[in-house]
Amino acid sequence: MTVAPSRSPRSSAELIRAEEPVLAHNYHPLPVVVARAEGAWVEDVEGRRYLDMLAGYSALNFGHRHPALIEAAHRQLDRLTLTSRAFHNDRLARFAESLARLTGLDMVLPMNTGAEAVESGIKVARKWAYDVKGVAPDRATVVVAADNFHGRTTTIVSFSTDETARAGFGPFTPGFRVVPYNDLAALEAAVDETTAAVLIEPIQGEAGVVIPDDGYLRGVRELTRRAGCLFVADEIQSGLGRTGRTLAVEHEGVVPDVLLLGKALGGGIVPVSAVVARREVLQVLNPGQHGSTFGGNPLAAAVGSAVVELLETGEFQRRAEEAGVVLREGLTALVGKGVRGFRARGLWAGVDIDPAVGTGREISESLMREGILVKDTHGSTIRLAPPLTITDEELRTALGALETVLRKGA
Template sequence: MNRSSDLSALEERYGAHNYHPLPVVIAEGEGAWVTDTEGNRYLDWLAAYSAVNFGHRHPRLTAAAHAQLDRITLASRAFRTDTLGPFLSGLAALCRKEAVLPMNTGAEAVETAIKAARKWGYSRKGIAADRARIVVFDGNFHGRTSTIVGFSSDPASREGFGPYSGGFDSIPYSDSAALAAAIGPDTAAVLLEPVQGEAGVLVPPAGWLAEVRRLCDEHGVLMIADEIQSGLGRTGHTFACDREDVTPDVYLLGKALGGGIVPVSAVACDRDVMDVFTPGTHGSTFGGNPLAAAVGAEVVAMLATGEWQRRARDLGEHLEGALAGLDRSKVSDIRVCGLWAGVDLAEGGPSAREVCERMMRLGVLAKETHERTVRIAPPLVITPEEIDQGVAALAEAIG
């Protein structure tokens, strides 16, 4: 590596390009707070974005990780370990599914589901070879692999990375008529986010998820729910699909599944879908490694009590009430779904990026999405008083 690539040059480069909203390196954290390398403390409203759901250094999760670190930690899929079984069985029970395939990242889970849906379409539904199609939705965010960005409607994610693999039909989000028209004889699956997180916490109208389920059943199509951001307590339910008592054929999970300790993702479905994979057709070197499985099993155990889902609902009600006090001449829309919210800024005011930078200077970390939406996703251990503190910083930052 030459001298132009040293740390100071990289810091200068990324600062110049505004690559990330945070000018600090997070050194440590506890509860709903993080501390930078200079000792400044910040209230974290980035928790879903950074995959920390229960709070920084939650004692149950760190204890599980420490205990596993005294034993084998990273073993490839060639090994079976005593942490993997409890993790998979617990997660399968939480999802009410027969099988779980552990992976590492959300995008890896999505890619796995795409492969499974296509193979299922050929081997179970009888779609002709290489003709399987998957319906997706405008505004989606499922990851940044070349396959996934190929069906993204976000120019920043898509442009410059072609050619793309094809096989996807993108339609407007939450449009039932468009979905009915898009499903054809070669459709293997419908891939959706029950709440679109990266798009700004867009919540579909009541009844839409149930209609997706009905159309999938009617046409013999898999319903794949990407709950990587919305799942595992964030919306006040174990899964966002639970808001309408809808069970998809396939769950995609990640982020909070690792509790902010390690990267963990998973695909959960019944055997009819999972068993399209046979030995050698799919795998992941470190998927289900002992450290990830130990932490994931503890996350599942915490969620199995229902405590965290109830907490997210209660705190979400408090958050919604606090946000209602914002100056509506400066805010065009507010969407709240559990402990998760998107605040759209009115035209003519500061951009979402500017507001988030002002909030950071006030001691609160939040994330902009697109140009005019501030996304709020605190860890589930946040208190009502800390929510009020964050909303006050948001109000001051908006001006």
């Protein structure tokens, strides 16, 4: 990083202890307190540097403080930040037009967080089922996949199969059918005349970067078209360059009816999400039926437009594909040496650690001590999702640190 570090008057340990009595304990973060960041690197309050191999669960696809995104935010901060949707603003149309063009769809519903995009997508799918498909009132169903992760709101955890996410939060919202992921026969058996939509992640991120078989997404597209229901693709983690394509569905040449975006859409600066869909679908919403005070605010629209501009060049998609080769080669060399297996597409990997070496949490903590930041999921798996700006040399540094940690054991 080129900017001179600014030291906190309190140490990492002091700041972590200070959080304990005042913050809800809904996270179990690694014991590192980040104070500054740039590109693929972060710095803690003591000035120690770490290579960020998580990138905010894909929210930082373009790295920390990408100059074009920071400039767009600064320009907009000097002009206008919020109007609410009670009025128009001069940034929103450009954002919506460019995002629709990038995705090959027609209309955009801007929101803030990924969970809001999912909730909005569910509402839109149900409204479409009643107004267009003709499903009887309050009978619409949505088919989802087991081991999904779409957020943590009450409705969304209603169709989660993760008991940690569900336990203690019932009663749950009805109207969902859960089928195994990557199983077209089970999906077809669950779809009927009440089905409004099939909602899936093209790659399941939280589950450990689970990639379906070739042909699965095409099968979902064909099945939903035949059944007269919507294909809703949650690309909040997988989209916007992460897998070597703008969208993960592009690996199979598939265009869903509804696309859910978030995380990287805000460039790591502000929360920005969107439901992007065919005109026939989003036109079912009328004034007063859905909204958000901050959704589509001028600052978010300015940053989101700058994100789309970066993606329109194709540079980041190419970089994810090229660097993904380095990542896969490095992980392949570690299989049988503490890695039981892995799944990877572009710059995204789920790495299964041999339990004899350590848990995912233990390996993450050991890597932190080596100056590499990753995060565990589901016990023995760690996720790698570095910024798309990472260099081959930096990737090899991270892979070398993983090899060292595995050799030593947690």
